[in-house]
Amino acid sequence: MIGSLVALTQNASADAANTANSSAIKVMSPTQFYDLVKQTKPNQVASNFGKPDEMITLKSAAGEAKGVVWVYHNVVVAQKSLRDARFVLINGEMKYVTLSGAA
DSSP: GGGOOOOOOOEEEEEEESSSSOOOOOOOOOOHHHHHHTTTOOHHHHHHSSSSSSSEEEETTSSOOOEEEEEEEEEETTTTTTEEEEEEEEETTEEEEEEEEEO
C-alpha cells in the first residue's frame, strides 16, 4: 500500500502563523528518541513530541489522501549533525518512524 502512495510536496506548515520552531521536544540522541518512540502510541505522537514543524499529506495514485507524515526538524543529534524525525501515519496507525538529514 505504501508503494502506491505519493508524497505531496506541498510543505504545508503545521502552524502558518508561527514561523519559529514549534516542536516541544528538545534535541536528543538517537537512543533517547527511539526509546520514546517505543512508548508512543499513534494517538500520543503530539503529546509526546509536541506539535510537528511540518505536515505532508500522503496521497494515492488516484489523488486520495491516505495518510500524513509529521516532521520534527532538527530534533536528534547523530554523528555530529542534526536529524529530522518523520512519523508516517496511515489510517490512524503509525506505519514507521525514520530519521533523515535535516532539510
